[in-house]
Amino acid sequence: MRLGGKGQIDRSKPVRFSFDGRIYSGFKGDTLASALLANGIRLVGRSFKYHRPRGVLTAGSEEPNAMVEILESQHQQTPNTRATVQELFDGLRARSQNRFPSLAFDVMGVNDYVSPFLSAGFYYKTFMWPRPFWEKLYEPVIRRAAGLGSLSRKHDEGHYEKAWAFCDLLVIGAGPTGLAAALTAARAGADVILADEDFRMGGRLLADGGEVGGKPAADWVEGVLAELSALPNVRLMPRTSVTGAYDDGTFGALERVSLHRSPAPHLPRECFWRIVAGQTVLAAGALERPLAFPDNDRPGIMMAGAVRAYLNRFGVAAGKRVTLVANNDSARATARQLMAAGVKVAAILDTRPDASAVEECPVYLDATILSTTGRKGLTSITVSHSGGTSRIETDCLAMSGGWNPTVHLTCHLNGRPVWREDIAAFVPAPKAVPRLTPAGACNGTFSTAACLAEGAGAARAALAALGKTAPDIDLPQAEDAPYAITPFWQTPDVSGRQWLDFANDVTTKDVKLSAQENFASVEHMKRYTTQGMAPDQGKNSNVGALAVLADATGRGIPQTGTTTFRPPYTPVSIAAMGAGGRGAGFAPQRYMTSDQASRDRGAPMIEAGLWYRPGYFPKPGETTWRESCDREVMMVRASVGVADVSTLGKIDIQGKDAARFLDLVYTNTFSTLPTGRVRYGLMLREDGHVLDDGTTARLGENHYLMTTTTAAAGLVMRHLDFVHQAFCADWDVRFISVTETWAQFAIAGPKARELLATLGDMPDLPFMGVAPVTLGGVAARLFRISFSGEQGYELAVPTRYGEALFRDLLARAETMGGGPYGMEALNVLRIEKGFITHAEIHGRTTAFDIGLEKMVSAKKDCIGKAAAARPGMVGAEREQLVGLKPVTDAALSAGAHLFTPGEQVKRETDQGYVTSVGYSPVLKSWLGLGFLKNGRARIGERIRLVDHLRGIDLLCEVCDPVFHDKEGVKLRG
């Protein structure tokens, strides 16, 4: 029910919204919860387990009951949105959740009546039954019945953002403490970030009413915010929940950027911030504790502080006839303010026998609530008190069990909070998080005046630690009443369930049962009962639950301790943390200069690492990739093919010790390589396994150009850096990647030289030669190397000319019956030649395994040489590289395993595996490369190839891995 003249809502801006399909209206400045209450709606959700009717309990992010689904589009549906956080905007659509078919009539409400069978631990105990009982029946049913909101089951196509921010002082929370801290630091010129989870800063000053500095508290807040927002060194971050404290002054925070308005192009829904602060003042405030009494979860039973917030901030009376129950003095303000606003207060119930009874309404002392009525909304309570037992008609019960300082962030680095008997609450341990100072209510300081002073003091100390001085600021006059509390944890000797954890449906009885079954440690109790595991993470129930546990076990509260607080403080959507990382945003795309030319020819692109490379170049009439691939292979073998090989890593190495350095990293010798020549090299890891292979050219006396495989380009660069810095930092050698500086094209086939001749004056290079050339005035490099087994060249030009050269080479090749070839053909060509790739040098193979142990020079040491000679690294028991050829015309499969014919097919008899396969149109057969135990000695034998995944089982001949031109006549010719 809306009250006239109160609150900070904008009554000139009415807002229409829907809840469960019905249209309602509220005002700008409302939350969904305040607007629902203003419309007289008390029932907003169903509980997790028993499907109990529930209403709004709080006015903040700790809300355990009022969780709804927000519907944006068919793709965007956000479950478990707290109605107390969701701002109202025109067109907002919300839906209650965890009910079927409707909120008012929920068939799963039957759970509530069978609750004796569903007590804590029930679910776990069913697993001790025979499997058929729970597997098909209980588990699926219980999983369906429990749980909260539902998902759209579609990709979240929404736009999210991630960002970093840096500051001298981070102030978390913008209540009186935070505002005083921010103002102090801001006036001192420090870079300040003030973050607050609410959309309107001010914290309890907005909710509690009262005066600060002789004017309404909300007006004082306005003044401070106006000053702060005008300062260039201050960043105000409303709607931003600081969710976690991490190392070195880093905090995670979630900003709700556009969840409070209709979507706009490019405007993210949420932003996940990483804030790095020199110092931090934690001014997170405190959370009010519920009281435990029978059926204390009915819609209409709310926190006293929340009732006050709805009254003062939103101008809403949470009920027509309100009752207050509390164990402390400060909650009395709720009743007084309601009465002042003209709302009927039925009674004040004080659990303390010695509290004051002087109020303008009936006050019952030593009060305990025996029962409540009203299934879908509170109608009455029965209370026993010092004067007897009374039944009170009431539609709203405001309760206060005292306040828990919000210590969460101080515990994220393993700090444990400390019990303070005088306020019956946990406070942060000193220095729990380095460079973070808790102040105000989160530190157990509750009066407004004390909060203001502590905030300002914390900011001054923080700035002093940063070497800055902050002048004192004039603190305004404010409320400074003492906080008098006598703990009241549960109602003794009554029947009926007393709820502790509303969100997970945990009662005092469940906690006692846990202790009785010897799950007596607080961490065990949490897991046994699921208390504290719901979206509110026990914000409302933790202290109450452990107090009940302490009572049940006979230990004190400090001895019982708390469970572990972990980030995030409030739920963070994974979409925000992974902003931009979905689909193509997962990794950068690397494009070759030939990319467009290849796509123009219809080539499908294959991802090779981050690179996109053409698979094949389909010609009209070709319907399968095999047709294109076969044609391209034959083309290279018969005339000439052109392929972009720019993705291979290239490292420019210079210095007087360059040759010495290469001798160290390669197994073979490069110091003896003449200038103008190229040599194939093999590189080992320190553990003796093959790291990479490639060719290295000597461009000058002290100048080499190394190439690496595409896959290992970064790995090799890192390896070289490591070897240089760890083993030979004083050597005269320098190197830098030039992978991206050159576009390089393979020209392969019997007509390769003929094609080159059309480009102009080309040197007559010997096999494995290199020379600088000029192409149309551009300085280029020509290599005579071959990965296809044919006469082969590679031509490199500065990358800017890559596309032009590629198109030019293709045109020339096509006039000669040649053309481009893609990765598929490139793979077949190299398999025919027995050339290895990272399919073979996959990290577990040695030089011996791939048949290149002779490349490990006996005359010098190299990285990995000693480790490669260890027992077990050489010998017949090793799986060795072999060629495989099916005895029929069947297709082979990479990944298949090899078995001796006649032996049983099982893990123990495994003889090896297949690494690469391809169809050779030259040999008219499938060919494979693989590793076979003692393989080189078994050439000529037959082996059984089994692929359980693809259902392949066939016989192969074990061959030499080189199928084509074993003598290498063609590539030298």
Added chain:
Amino acid sequence: MAELIAKSALAGHAPLTLAATTLAEAPMTQITAILPFPGGAKAVAAALRPFGLTFPDPNRQSVNGAMRLVWTGREQAFLVGPAAPEMAPGLAATLDGAAAVTDQSDGWAVLTLSGPLARETLARLVPLDLRDTAFAVGAVARSGLNHMQMILTRSDTATYEVMVFRSMARTAWHELAEALQTQAARLDAMS
């Protein structure tokens, strides 16, 4: 053979201007890596002196007119600028034996981001403190641009230069453009 046509990494990408902040590809210039050998510092300094440049300290650049020597790593700096093509061969000769000299011109895509939203745009992709106190004009860093590595230079109060591997230019453009669009949308939403 006919003259080969040169293409920049982002040929075809027109500058994007939103809220007075512009993302654009910088004109192609000469980039030459200079890596002094051990003991080569003096000779390098002497070779650079006639050009009014000094070998930069880590995370800094040395500037003379349109020519810059940008720190890019341990014992590594890039000579960047339109005047470089003429001077590079001469410099290479005088640096012979004192430093390894390698052409890097075609290896990098160079983007500039300039305007009031530049810093906030970068804050979406770059994990560095870019405040004046930590990253003043002239500062250089090798860092990450989201998943890519990059060389970031603050060329002016509100102008940054981003260098990424040439092959990743389109991803860099896309991510910077999206971050800029987001910042502009946030600005719109506030007004």
